[in-house]
Amino acid sequence: MGRKFFVGGNWKCNGTTEEVKKIVSMLNDAQVPSGDVVDVVVSPPFVFLPLVQSSLRSNFHVAAQNCWVRKGGAFTGEVSAEMLVNLGIPWVIIGHSERRSLLNESNEFIGDKVAYALAQGLKVIACVGETLEQRESGSTLEVVSAQTKAIADKIPSWDNVVLAYEPVWAIGTGKVATPAQAQEVHAELRKWLHNNVSAEVAGSARIIYGGSVNGANCKELAGQPDLDGFLVGGASLKPEFVDIIKSAV
Numbered sequence: 001m002g003r004k005f006f007v008g009g010n011w012k013c014n015g016t017t018e019e020v021k022k023i024v025s026m027l028n029d030a031q032v033p034s035g036d037v038v039d040v041v042v043s044p045p046f047v048f049l050p051l052v053q054s055s056l057r058s059n060f061h062v063a064a065q066n067c068w069v070r071k072g073g074a075f076t077g078e079v080s081a082e083m084l085v086n087l088g089i090p091w092v093i094i095g096h097s098e099r100r101s102l103l104n105e106s107n108e109f110i111g112d113k114v115a116y117a118l119a120q121g122l123k124v125i126a127c128v129g130e131t132l133e134q135r136e137s138g139s140t141l142e143v144v145s146a147q148t149k150a151i152a153d154k155i156p157s158w159d160n161v162v163l164a165y166e167p168v169w170a171i172g173t174g175k176v177a178t179p180a181q182a183q184e185v186h187a188e189l190r191k192w193l194h195n196n197v198s199a200e201v202a203g204s205a206r207i208i209y210g211g212s213v214n215g216a217n218c219k220e221l222a223g224q225p226d227l228d229g230f231l232v233g234g235a236s237l238k239p240e241f242v243d244i245i246k247s248a249v
């Protein structure tokens with residue numbers, strides 16, 4: 001169906017200048033499949049974006065981990081989408097579960113952010129995912145559909161959106177979703193897009209998985225038909241990130 005594999009590395013709130021330089025040189029030296037086969041996007045903290053942007057190999061790209069919901073101004077501590085564009089940062093992660101839960105970002109706020117970022121010309125990695133409680137109570141599909149709807153309602157096009165399914169119970173816990181669990185939700189999300197957006201978007205939108213992905217479990221997950229890549233946390237800071245990129249082929 002021609003959906004290009006996508007591997008994102010979310011560095012979260014980690015790193016010193018020295019560590020960032022080391023990761024970048026590890027990535028620059030890596031033998032990986034060509035850019036026709038896989039998109040690789042790494043997401044350092046804001047303060048390291050210019051360093052990574054200027055030193056990273058040209059076939060890998062960078063993402064910010066967040067941006068402000070509207071035009072910049074008197075919003076102390078925030079970084080606007082316009083600033084990212086001004087710096088030539090092509091991607092931004094929006095709606096990560098850590099921001100949803102720790103900073104109380106609502107579905108609606110995230111929908112607004114995705115829409116604003118897209119309107120400024122950024123490409124967006126939009127995250128959805130259920131908590132353990134929600135999974136155990138059987139509401140996984142309802143939760144991820146509502147999160148996806150809040151985004152779909154606000155955006156005119158899915159061309160520049162990658163949807164990341166990140167079950168909260170799998171993030172940073174070492175508890176990865178089984179390939180079957182991931183495939184089930186990815187297929188449902190694709191069906192949701194088919195029924196609520198269009199058949200074309202359902203066919204072309206990349207849906208990537210995040211949550212305790214590592215060099216050992218990536219290959220089997222990557223083989224699932226509706227799984228188009230990964231958003232990697234902890235392992236994106238380590239050499240095994242290269243193995244995850246290689247799971248594209």
Ligand SMILES: O=C(CO)COP(=O)(O)O
Pocket residue numbers: 010096166170171172173174210211212213231232233234235
């Ligand atoms: O939150 C994640 C990526 O955005 C996943 O984190 P881990 O890979 O550390 O579980």
